[in-house]
Amino acid sequence: MSSLSSKTSGKRMSGQRASSFQLKSGDKLIKDAKPKQKFKTKGAALVVSEKDKNYRSNVKKEKPKYSQDATRKFNVMLHGDLKDLPPLPKTMVKIFLSSTFSDMRAERNTLVREAYPHLRDYCASVGLDFQVVDMRWGVTEDSINDHSVEKLCLLEVANCQKTSVGPNFVVLSGDRYGFRPIPVELNVKTFERLRYEAAKLNLENRQLLEEWYKLDENAVPNMYMLQPIRSKYTFFADFSPGCEEPRIKDTADWWNTFEALQNILRKSADSAFNDGKMTAEEKHQYFLSVTECEIQDGILKALDVDKHCLVYKRRFKILSDASLQLKDIPRFIDVIKTDKVVIYCTELT
Structure with missing residues (x-):
């Protein structure tokens, strides 16, 4: 009795157990089965091995390609x-x-x-x-x-x-x-040329050029700008009650001034063209x-x-x-x- 118990306890101590199912060395349960990749985890986070880190660092992410023209337009729009x-x-x-x-x-x-x-x-x-x-x-x-x-x-x-x-x-x-309007903007060189030609021809009412065209120094480049009609004719196109008589007068005065300015500009442009100081296309702008x-x-x-x-x-x-x-x-x-x-x-x- 004592000898049997000692044999049993000896087997348990050595961790050996008798089994009818024995695998020989090198045998696999599933043919061509690959062992699962082993990852070491720490808590819920995945711990990547140094080998995987090196692999991922060597793989460069491909940057998205954008149209150069679209990129240029976008940058211009942002400005x-x-x-x-x-x-x-x-x-x-x-x-x-x-x-x-x-x-x-x-x-x-x-x-x-x-x-x-x-x-x-x-x-x-x-x-x-x-x-x-x-x-x-x-x-x-x-x-x-x-x-x-x-x-x-x-x-x-x-x-x-x-x-x-x-x-x-x-x-x-x-x-x-x-309807043929007069220019609203004149660059400095053109205005000075027209003013010179008007003085050379001794045109009547040529002072209207300086009265109605003022230099805008805030414009880049500087420009001579035609002034608003109401800057001198306050009741022009004013249909408020009681303004009928001054409106009629200011409207008539403006159109007389307009015709005088148009005449001065055209004659001056024609003179500049004849002197070779203005092209035919530039001259046509005053008749357009x-x-x-x-x-x-x-x-x-x-x-x-x-x-x-x-x-x-x-x-x-x-x-x-x-x-x-x-x-x-x-x-x-x-x-x-x-x-x-x-x-x-x-x-x-």
């Missing part, structure tokens, strides 16, 4: 320059309607009544908005006062070109050239109409004009001498009056 922003998705047909006003009044009104509703419905059927920019309704008194009508028109032309998915510029052309400026930006300087621009030319079939004497004919045809003759300009383009 406050918003001129070269990428185009937005186009979801509308937006058309700038260009024409002289008084002679195309009936055509413009007919488009509003009969054409635009159909175009708006068609665009809506294909998921697009339809808009027309008609500057008869977009010119405010303030824009007339500070001479910004031409700039506003050209900004609208550019806006239509950027946002319209289809046509963006339509011209109704007749026999009138349109707003309508021509719109056509230059909307068609002549534009891309893919066949896809985006339309021109409708109106021609009168019969113009007799009797019809040219009608009092309303200057509404439709440019008329040049002199002391001896009246010239009807019927082939302006």
